[in-house]
Amino acid sequence: MYVCNPLSPPDFLGRVKGVIFDCDGVLVDSRDANRMYYNLIREGLGMLPITPEEEDYVHMHSVTECLARIIPADRLEEADTVRRNLDYDDIFPYIFLEDGLVELLDVLAGRGIRMAVHTNRTNTVERLLRHFEIDNYFSPVVSAGSLKRPKPDPEGVLTILAAWDLPKADVAYIGDSALDERSARAAGIEFWSYKNPGLLAAMYLPDFHSLRRCLAPEAAGT
Structure with a gap:
């Protein structure tokens, strides 16, 4: 190389x-911003913050794949609602x-x-x-x-x-x-x-x- x-x-x-x-x-x-974004979704569901391993994953994959990885399958619809109500403009200062x-x-x-x-x-x-x-x-x-x-x-x-x-x-x-x-x-x-x-x-x-x-x-x- x-x-x-x-x-x-x-x-x-x-x-x-x-x-x-x-x-x-x-x-x-955008690593801090990605962590914040997915933690806000988990927080909206009353869940704990993502783990370091999950943080690595969400930094690379699509939102659909990320949610499937960090959210229980029976709560994905609820998580999607939380996600759609987030204002992504609030994330920009961390990128x-x-x-x-x-x-x-x-x-x-x-x-x-x-x-x-x-x-x-x-x-x-x-x-x-x-x-x-x-x-x-x-x-x-x-x-x-x-x-x-x-x-x-x-x-x-x-x-x-x-x-x-x-x-x-x-x-x-x-x-x-x-x-x-x-x-x-x-x-x-x-x-x-x-x-x-x-x-x-x-x-x-x-x-x-x-x-x-x-x-x-x-x-x-x-």
Whole structure:
């Protein structure tokens, strides 16, 4: 696995024409927000907060899968009612853009590289992108709510490839979880691991500044 290093940018960066981003843990740091969201649902049912293991799970999976994991089956309808009554705007103050993201997006856009989002969020990703004023960078935005099969199924990646009409060899997927890795591999595109060196990836990104400097050597000193 190549570790992204501006001093020796890999040759394969030169052929990239499209980059797909995961959302949670990649575009944004939302771990605290996700924990709060699902704890509010559990609190509404009179249940205890989620466990650390459950926290890891809800950070990666769709809301349907998460509720099935943390709520008893006979209370799922009740949990869904609690969820629909939550105001997600109250969660936004606990979500933060990843450091260096906007600068990287500007470099990618300047090089004519297309960008998309593929996330297991169900119906909040568009609001999140608008909230941080980064929605104009991405097309398409594919969420679990628009798919028959969420990650790790390759359906979302293949939907983006079809919209772009680009060869698989020209597209990379940036993710931070095993679901992202498996989705990229199943779709036959290159996977770049963000802040998670334990994944099987073509490239490991310790931060977005390193990737930006690889793509724009003139920015190496910034």
